[in-house]
Structures are given as structure tokens and as C-alpha cells.
Amino acid sequence: MGTVEIEAPIIKTTTDEDVKEDELSPIEEVRLTVPNDDDPSLPVWTFRMWFLGLISCALLSFLNQFFSYRKEPLVISQITVQVATLPIGRFMASVLPDMKFHVHIPFFGKKELSLNPGPFNMKEHVLISIFANAGSAFGGGSAYAVGIVTIIKAFYKRNISYLAGWILIITTQVLGYGWAGLLRKYVVEPAHMWWPSTLVQISLFRTLHGKENEVDEQETEVQQRTSRSKFFLIAMLCSFLWYMVPGYLFQSLQSIAWVCWAFPNSVTAHQIGSGFRGLGFGALTLDWTVVASFLFSPLICPFFAIVNVFIGYALIIYFVMPISYWGLNAYNARTFPIFSSHLFTAQGQSYNITAIVNDKFEIDLAQYEKQGRLNLSLFFALTYGFGFATIASTLSHVGLFYGREIYTRFRASQDEKVDIHTKLMKKYEDIPSWWFHLLLTGSVLVSLALCIFLKDEVQMPWWGLIFAAGLAFVFTLPISIITATTNQTPGLNIITEYIMGVILPGKPIANVCFKTYGYISMVQAISFLSDFKLGHYMKIPPRSMFLVQLIGTLIAGSVNLFVAMWLLDSIDNICQEELLPENSPWTCPGQRVFFDASVIWGLVAPKRIFGTLGNYGALNWFFLGGLLGPVAVWILHILFPSQSWIPLVNLPVLIGATASMPPATPVNYNAWILVGTIFNFFVFRYRKKWWQRYNYILSAALDAGVAFMAVLIYFTVGIEEKNLYWWGANPDIDPEHCPLASCPTAKGVIVDGCPRF
Numbered sequence: 064m065g066t067v068e069i070e071a072p073i074i075k076t077t078t079d080e081d082v083k084e085d086e087l088s089p090i091e092e093v094r095l096t097v098p099n100d101d102d103p104s105l106p107v108w109t110f111r112m113w114f115l116g117l118i119s120c121a122l123l124s125f126l127n128q129f130f131s132y133r134k135e136p137l138v139i140s141q142i143t144v145q146v147a148t149l150p151i152g153r154f155m156a157s158v159l160p161d162m163k164f165h166v167h168i169p170f171f172g173k174k175e176l177s178l179n180p181g182p183f184n185m186k187e188h189v190l191i192s193i194f195a196n197a198g199s200a201f202g203g204g205s206a207y208a209v210g211i212v213t214i215i216k217a218f219y220k221r222n223i224s225y226l227a228g229w230i231l232i233i234t235t236q237v238l239g240y241g242w243a244g245l246l247r248k249y250v251v252e253p254a255h256m257w258w259p260s261t262l263v264q265i266s267l268f269r270t271l272h273g274k275e276n277e278v279d280e281q282e283t284e285v286q287q288r289t290s291r292s293k294f295f296l297i298a299m300l301c302s303f304l305w306y307m308v309p310g311y312l313f314q315s316l317q318s319i320a321w322v323c324w325a326f327p328n329s330v331t332a333h334q335i336g337s338g339f340r341g342l343g344f345g346a347l348t349l350d351w352t353v354v355a356s357f358l359f360s361p362l363i364c365p366f367f368a369i370v371n372v373f374i375g376y377a378l379i380i381y382f383v384m385p386i387s388y389w390g391l392n393a394y395n396a397r398t399f400p401i402f403s404s405h406l407f408t409a410q411g412q413s414y415n416i417t418a419i420v421n422d423k424f425e426i427d428l429a430q431y432e433k434q435g436r437l438n439l440s441l442f443f444a445l446t447y448g449f450g451f452a453t454i455a456s457t458l459s460h461v462g463l464f465y466g467r468e469i470y471t472r473f474r475a476s477q478d479e480k481v482d483i484h485t486k487l488m489k490k491y492e493d494i495p496s497w498w499f500h501l502l503l504t505g506s507v508l509v510s511l512a513l514c515i516f517l518k519d520e521v522q523m524p525w526w527g528l529i530f531a532a533g534l535a536f537v538f539t540l541p542i543s544i545i546t547a548t549t550n551q552t553p554g555l556n557i558i559t560e561y562i563m564g565v566i567l568p569g570k571p572i573a574n575v576c577f578k579t580y581g582y583i584s585m586v587q588a589i590s591f592l593s594d595f596k597l598g599h600y601m602k603i604p605p606r607s608m609f610l611v612q613l614i615g616t617l618i619a620g621s622v623n624l625f626v627a628m629w630l631l632d633s634i635d636n637i638c639q640e641e642l643l644p645e646n647s648p649w650t651c652p653g654q655r656v657f658f659d660a661s662v663i664w665g666l667v668a669p670k671r672i673f674g675t676l677g678n679y680g681a682l683n684w685f686f687l688g689g690l691l692g693p694v695a696v697w698i699l700h701i702l703f704p705s706q707s708w709i710p711l712v713n714l715p716v717l718i719g720a721t722a723s724m725p726p727a728t729p730v731n732y733n734a735w736i737l738v739g740t741i742f743n744f745f746v747f748r749y750r751k752k753w754w755q756r757y758n759y760i761l762s763a764a765l766d767a768g769v770a771f772m773a774v775l776i777y778f779t780v781g782i783e784e785k786n787l788y789w790w791g792a793n794p795d796i797d798p799e800h801c802p803l804a805s806c807p808t809a810k811g812v813i814v815d816g817c818p819r820f
Contacts, residue, residue, distance in 0.1 A: 086483040090257045093600075096265055101487045101602040105187075106180040108607060111155050112187040116194030119144045120615045123195045124622035126770050128205040129777075132213075132630055132637060133648045135317070135352035135731075137773070138359060139766050141196040142267065146763035148191050149271050150292040152183035185272045189601045190611050192264070193594050197615025205623045207583040208232040210657040211521075211575050212624065216631045217638040217651065218658040219571070220417065221424065225628065227513065227520040232620040234510040235579045239588030240613070241503025242536050243595075244494065246588075249540065251595045254482035256547040258596040263363070265600055267759050294757055295764045302351060302768025309350035310769075311776050313791040314646055314798040316349040318730045323801035330803045330818065334401045337804035341402055342380055343729025347737075351765050352773070354734040357727035361739030362762035366747065369739040371713055375720025376732050379449070388441050394678060396441035397809040403440040404656050404725035406663075411812040413641070414438075416662055424522065426569040426666050436678055437667050443659075446724065447673075448682040450557050452689030453719035457553040460693035460715050465549045484600060491604040498609065507532065510580070522573035523580075527563065531581035534559065539588045546589055547596070555582045560664035574665025575657070644786075644794035652726030689718060 088094050123139050130137045159179035167173050212228040215221050250256045271291065289297075309316040322336025322345055338346030348354065354361065361369065387393045388401055398411045406414040414437060421427040439447075461469070481489075510532075514525045538555060546552045556578055563577040591612060598608040630649075636642040638651035663672050671677045692714045700709045724732070747754045780786075786794045796802075806817035813819065 086480070086486060088254050088257070088482050088484065090254065092259065092262060093254075093257050096262045097484065097600045098269070099483050101490075103490055103602075105184045106177070107186045107190055107604060108176060109180055109187055110159070110176065110178050111152050111183060112190050112194075114155075115148050115152060116191045116611065116615070117618070119148060119191060119195035120197065120618050121622050124205065124619040125626055126774070128209065128623045128626040129630070129774065130352075130770070131205050131209075131653060132634075132651045133352075133773075134650045134652060135350070135356040135648075136653060136726075137352045137355055137766065137769060139770050140359060140363075140763075141192050141264070142360075142363060142759055143763040143766045144195040145188070145192045145264070145267055145271065146291075146295055146760050147767055149183075149188065150295070152188065152191070155179075156181070156183040185268055186601065186603055188268060188272070189598065189603055190607060193597070193608065194611045194615045197594075197612045197619055205627075206232045206236055206620045207586075208235045208579050209623050209627050210654055211572065211579065212627055213631065213638070213651070213654045214575070214658040214661055215572065217654065218416075219420065219424070223520050224517070225624070227517045228624050228628075229621065230509060230513045230517075231521060231576070231579075232624055233617060234506050234513065235583050236587055236616050236620050237502065237613070238506040238510065238532065238580065239535065239539070239584040239586070240591050240616075241499050241506055242539060243543075243588035243591040244499030244502070244609075245496065246540055246543065246592065247595060250543045250547050250592055251599055252485050252488075254485070256544065256596070258547045258593055259550040261593060261597045261600060264597055268601070270755070270759075288756065291756065291760050295760050298761050298764035299768040302765045303772045304768075306351065306769045306772040307776070309348075310352075310773060311780065311792065312787065315791040315800065317353055318799045319347045319349070320730075320799050320801050321345060323799065323804070327800070328803075330806045330808055333801045333803040333806075334808075337402075337799060337801035338730025338733065339728045339799055340400065340801060340804035341729070342384060343733055344381070346730040346733055348730055348734045351769050353731060354738050355766065357723045357731055358735045360762040360766065361735045362742050362758055364739055364743065366740070366743040368716070369736060369743060371716040372720045372732075373736045375717035376736070378717070379445070379721050380729060380732075383445070384442060387445070392809075394441060394444055395438075395809065398807050398812050399438060399440045400805040400807065401440065402442050402725075402728070403805060404443055404652070404659055405440070406659060407438040407440070409435050409438055411807045411809070411814060416666075420571075420666065424570070424572065426668075431667070431671075436676075437663070437672060438678065443725065444679055444682065446721065447557075447679070448685040449718055450722065451682065451685040452692070453715055453722060454553060454557060455686045455689035456692050456718055457715040459690050460696075460713065461545055461549060461553070463693055463697040464710065465545070469544055469548050484602075487602055488599055488605070491602075492606060494605045494609050502613075520572075521576050522570045523576040524567075524573070527567065527573060527577050528580055531559070531577050532584065534562075534581045535585040535588070539585050542585065543589045543592050546593070552586075552589060555585060560660060561669055564664040564669040568668030568670065569666065571661040571665035575661045578664075645796055646792070646794050646798040648781075656726050689714075692718070 087099070088097070123144065126139050130139075156179060161180075162178045163175060164177075165173060165175050208231050209228075211231060212223055215223045318338035320336045320338050320341075320343075323333050326332035326336075334341045335344045336346060337343065338348070358364075358372075384401070388396045395409075398409070399407050406416065408414055414434065419427050419430045419434065507528075510528050511525055513521060514523050514528050518524070534555070542553055559578040559581040560574060563574045567573055567577075594612060595605075595608060597603075598605070631637060634649050637649045638654055640650045640655070643649060663669075669677075673679050673683055696709060696712050696714060700706075703709060721727075721732075742754070742758060746758070786792070788795075792798065803817065807814060808820055810820045
């Protein structure tokens with residue numbers, strides 16, 4: 064998945080007089096955003112923190128897993144927790160009695176706790192948000208390994224025990240924590256390792272804990288505004304009530320594809336205009352889940368990043384795709400739908416995957432030869448090509464444009480004097496190294512037990528686990544340094560899939576397990592380090608951080624698995640789009656892509672797709688093109704140093720703009736770009752005070768309102784399948800009214816419901 068740089072809003076702080084000049088952070092953004100003081104007396108292990116942290120963690124895990132199976136899988140972000148828990152924490156501080164009691168906590172000793180130790184403080188708030196987000200790396204929603212359980216049960220129609228699923232989820236989440244703790248002194252304590260994304264959260268925390276009535280420097284009287292808490296409640300109520308319309312009453316508002324409506328009998332018009340199954344030309348939406356699905360809320364993404372995504376998206380969707388599909392007919396593109404993540408035979412029919420899986424859960428080569436080579440839609444094939452290019456271009460781009468800076472900062476970080484933030488953190492008891500050693504050893508041993516004693520369920524050999532863990536460990540330090548200095552995180556998902564597909568072909572579950580242990584354990588490690596840097600800046604005791612992250616991860620993974628098993632067992636034909644009603648929300652787009660990846664890289668394997676036995680070997684050249692692209696930009700920058708726009712050409716962002724497609728669709732991008740431009744360009748430029756005060760709060764309120772209404776709709780009318788029957792909401796017809804968008808246009812290809820050419 065492509066990464067996007069996040070630029071933190073800058074809040075200037077007053078430096079304490081006793082802070083020496085050489086103790087200030089060498090990074091200007093940090094000096095302007097992070098406070099240089101600390102109050103060690105502020106309580107963090109409070110009843111409020113544990114109560115709100117546990118509730119938030121369980122609720123977020125439930126909602127994010129619940130939404131992950133839906134057509135538009137909204138992710139409830141950490142920012143929603145930051146905003147929503149503030150008024151609740153303040154309310155608890157005003158009503159709880161001041162009752163004290165003593166408890167003995169293993170490894171922490173005897174602690175005095177109070178139901179109400181005073182005002183709700185920022186340190187409690189930080190720990191609550193970290194607690195809630197502990198189970199999802201970089202805000203990804205639910206635990207990645209839940210996808211393995213889903214594809215086994217929903218797509219392959221096999222079984223995996225609850226125990227095997229739980230161990231798989233917990234170990235892949237926790238494994239990276241072990242070595243991440245050992246790397247803290249390299250990428251958390253040094254001032255040059257500044258982790259830009261944490262500044263966004265710090266800015267929001269400081270904004271939320273600022274005074275409700277602020278004095279404008281240009282005016283003498285206090286300006287009265289709607290309080291942030293009141294604004295959040297009003298916006299959340301509006302979002303809650305409105306989602307009833309696109310979510311149930313008028314589902315055609317999810318994608319307003321006017322091109323399809325204007326030309327109801329034209330396959331080409333439907334391919335161009337459909338927001339869900341075509342190129343989405345002019346497709347819009349009035350559904351927040353469509354806006355925020357896959358790409359997260361556009362309100363929290365800076366405008367320059369939106370522009371980069373827009374340019375890359377427009378070039379690929381409206382330039383590369385039309386030429387490749389209608390002009391060149393690349394890879395017999397017109398035999399297949401223009402936009403689909405499904406797999407096909409050479410004749411354009413859906414590929415029967417279950418027929419090529421034998422009793423050993425491996426590929427049946429005789430049945431594979433009978434059906435023939437696997438074929439992808441043109442866009443799905445190009446997605447892999449651009450994925451190859453994105454990985455390669457990220458390495459060369461970071462090396463050329465940031466390499467010297469990364470090296471210099473890393474060297475400086477080893478020799479530099481302790482800055483004020485590290486100095487203040489010395490007051491707190493550090494985490495013993497043996498905690499991390501124990502966590503790492505335990506995770507590896509439990510993972511090995513899974514691979515040895517439950518191998519029939521996960522397929523992965525013990526040496527595959529060692530290899531995956533070693534790969535993740537080797538890459539964690541350099542990639543965390545890149546993330547800490549440039550805010551770009553190169554992904555290893557395609558690389559891990561490719562490696563295991565070559566080494567152990569024909570085993571789909573072994574492939575996705577290897578990818579999860581090799582890729583997600585590294586991502587979890589980097590997420591852990593990022594949270595530790597946030598705690599470092601906010602002066603949170605390290606041991607409290609460790610405990611909150613570990614407990615949060617265990618709770619989140621357990622809730623994720625429970626919700627997944629419940630939905631997979633209770634919803635008929637979940638994830639089977641061809642068997643579900645036309646407008647069913649349970650289409651599992653993300654899991655569909657995960658399943659297809661297991662087929663491509665594991666079951667059929669790279670040699671039969673991207674190698675000599677497959678149709679898509681030419682896509683390997685994208686690796687070389689991606690590697691050389693930034694070199695050309697860098698050479699132009701050297702030759703024309705006065706042209707300031709040249710270094711702004713970020714090829715990894717441009718090439719990786721459509722990395723979320725599929726499962727994301729063009730209407731998701733259209734809406735995300737439009738809403739992001741309105742708020743982060745026009746509102747930011749012309750109503751900056753409103754933007755500073757309410758922008759993040761509005762984003763959180765929209766997420767929360769939609770989430771609660773969606774759950775309410777499911778439990779009131781969804782379980783009983785009480786549907787409406789009219790043009791705008793009918794389970795028997797396509798709510799977008801673009802039924803021909805999935806039709807091929809090649810001569811002689813026969814597909815049910817499609818005209819012949």
C-alpha cells in the first residue's frame with residue numbers, strides 16, 4: 064500500500080526559561096509543536112484511564128471488525144477516540160467520588176489508586192487513545208491476521224479452530240513488540256528520530272486540552288464560540304441521523320453515477336460512469352462511509368498529499384486505463400471487466416478456485432490445467448505492476464533524496480547530547496530489557512508451537528516462521544529510521560508474498576501466514592515505536608506505555624476474532640458476492656483481495672502468474688522502471704537546481720496513488736479528493752480559525768455517528784433482512800444502476816446478463 068506524508072499542524076509553544084539552548088530539539092517542527100516541560104505529579108494510572116481505555120479498545124475493535132466485512136469498510140480512527148473520550152473523562156472527573164485504595168500489580172509493586180485524583184489530564188488522555196488503537200498498526204482497523212481466518216472459512220470453505228486463529232492473531236501482533244523494545248534507544252530516544260506523524264496527535268491533544276474560549280491577539284475581547292464538546296455532539300447526531308438515508312432508505316446515494324443513468328443500455332457508458340465497477344467518471348456520493356473507506360478521513364490529510372494522490376489517480380484511471388483497455392486491449396483486457404478483483408478463465412468466465420484445491424489444501428495441477436491459466440482484469444494486473452514499481456521507487460527515492468539526511472541524522476543521534484525531552488523522561492523508571500526478551504522469546508515459542516502442532520491448519524513449516532521473523536527483524540531498524548525521518552514506510556507485503564510463493568508454491572495459507580509474520584510483525588514493531596515516541600514527547604511513564612500497549616493488543620485481537628467468527632457463522636453467504644443479494648453490504652472487498660492474493664501468490668504461485676508459465680511476466684519490468692524513475696527526477700534536480708518544483712515530484716506517492724484499488728473504487732477516490740480539497744484547501748485558507756478549532760472534531764464526529772447508526776441498522780432490520788423495494792433501495796437490483804459495468808466487450812464472450820458483441 065502506498066504511503067502518504069502527513070504534515071502536522073504547528074502550534075507554537077513557549078520554551079521554559081530553565082531549558083538550555085543546546086537542549087532544545089534540533090528539529091524545528093518539534094520545537095514549535097512539543098512542549099518542553101513536564102509535570103511528573105500528574106496521575107496516569109487512574110480509574111478513568113483504565114475504564115475509558117478498556118471500553119474504547121473493545122468498542123473500536125468491535126466496530127472496525129464489524130465494518131471490515133462491509134462493502135464500504137469504515138475505519139474508526141484513533142482521532143475519534145481522542146475527541147470522544149475528552150468530554151466523558153471530564154464528566155467522570157466532575158462526578159466520581161475521591162475514594163483511594165491500594166493494589167499490588169506484578170512488576171510494578173504497590174500502587175495507590177484513586178477514583179478521582181483531580182481534573183482529567185492530558186497524560187490520561189494519551190494513554191486512553193494508545194490503549195484504543197493498540198491492536199491496529201497505523202490505524203489499520205482490525206488485526207491483519209483475521210484475514211487468514213476469513214479466507215479459510217468464507218472463501219475456501221474450510222475450517223480453522225478458534226485456538227489456532229487466536230494464536231495466529233496474537234503472535235503476529237505481539238511478535239514485533241519484542242524486538243521493537245530493543246530498538247528504542249536507536250529510534251525513539253534520539254532527537255533526530257522525530258517521527259513526523261506523532262506531531263499531528265500532539266497538536267490535537269494540545270488543542271483539545273486548551274481553553275475553550277481563546278483570546279485573539281488582534282482583539283481585546285474574548286470571542287465566544289460553540290464549545291468543541293457541543294460541536295462534536297451536534298455533528299455526531301447529524302451524522303447518525305443522516306446515515307439512515309444512504310445506509311438504508313436511499314442506497315443509490317452511495318454512488319450517484321449519472322453517466323449510467325443517462326445511458327442505461329450502453330456497456331461503455333456504464334464502464335466509464337460506474338463508481339463501484341468502472342472508472343467512476345463524474346460519480347459522487349452522499350455517504351460518509353464511501354468518502355472515508357479505505358483511504359481514511361480526508362479531513363486529516365494535508366492538501367499537498369491530496370494533490371499528489373489526485374495526480375497519480377487521474378493519470379492511471381483516466382489516461383493509462385482507457386488507452387490500455389480500449390486502445391491496446393492489453394492482456395486481452397476486453398475479454399474481462401474493466402475494473403474487478405475477481406479471477407477469470409481465458410474465456411472471460413469466473414475461475415472456479417475450489418475446483419483446483421485438493422484435499423490437502425494444495426493446488427490440484429490436473430484441475431488447474433483443465434481450466435487453464437489464471438487471468439486478471441486489466442486494472443487488477445496493473446495494480447500489481449504499479450505495486451512493484453512503488454516498492455522499488457520508494458527505495459531509490461528515499462535513498463537519493465533522503466539518504467544523506469537519514470545517515471547524518473542517524474550518526475548524529477548516536478553522538479548527540481540528550482535533548483530536553485529525553486532529559487525529562489529520565490525521571491521515569493525505564494522498562495527492563497528482560498521484559499522485551501521474555502516477550503520476544505515467548506512469542507517465538509508459541510508461534511513455533513502453532514506451526515508444529517497445528518500445521519494442518521496453518522500450513523507454514525517451522526523454518527518459514529524463523530525466516531519470516533528474521534526478515535521482519537532485519538528490516539525493522541532501517542524502515543523505522545526511514546519512517547522516523549521521512550514519514551514514509553515502505554511495505555514488504557508483495558516482497559514477502561513473492562518470496563514464499565517461489566520457495567513453497569501451491570500452499571495458499573502458508574503464503575499468507577508467511578506474509579503476516581514477515582510483514583505485519585514489522586509494521587506492528589514500527590507502530591509500537593511510533594507510539595513510544597508519542598509517549599516520549601508527552602512524557603508518559605514508559606512502563607505504563609508498555610502495559611497499555613500489550614493489554615490493548617491482547618484485547619483487540621481477541622475481540623476481532625470473536626466478531627469475525629460471529630459474522631462468518633451467522634451471515635449466510637458472507638463474502639460470496641455472486642450469492643448475496645445485489646445490494647448486500649456483506650461483500651468483503653478487502654478480504655476478497657486478500658483471498659485473490661493467496662491464490663495468485665500461494666496456490667497458483669508466481670511462476671504460473673508472473674513467470675514463464677504465466678501471462679503477466681512483463682509486469683516484472685515495473686520493478687526496474689520504479690527503481691530508475693526517481694533517478695531521472697534526481698538527475699533533473701541536480702541539472703536544474705533553480706527549479707524548485709522538481710524535488711516535489713514524489714514518484715512513490717504518484718505511482719502508489721491507487722495502491723488501495725482494489726478493494727477501493729473510483730467513487731471512493733472521487734469523494735475523498737473532493738471533500739479533502741474543500742476542507743484542507745478552501746476552509747483551511749479562508750476559514751482557518753474554524754479549521755483549527757473544529758476540523759479534526761468534525762472528522763471524528765462523522766465517523767462515530769455513522770458507526771453507531773450502521774450497527775443499529777444491522778441489529779434492527781439487517782438481521783431480519785427487512786428490505787425496502789423501490790428504485791433507490793432494492794435488494795434485487797444494483798443500487799448504483801450500472802448493471803452493465805462488469806460486462807466484457809470482446810467479441811464472442813458470453814456472460815449472463817451481458818449483451819453479445
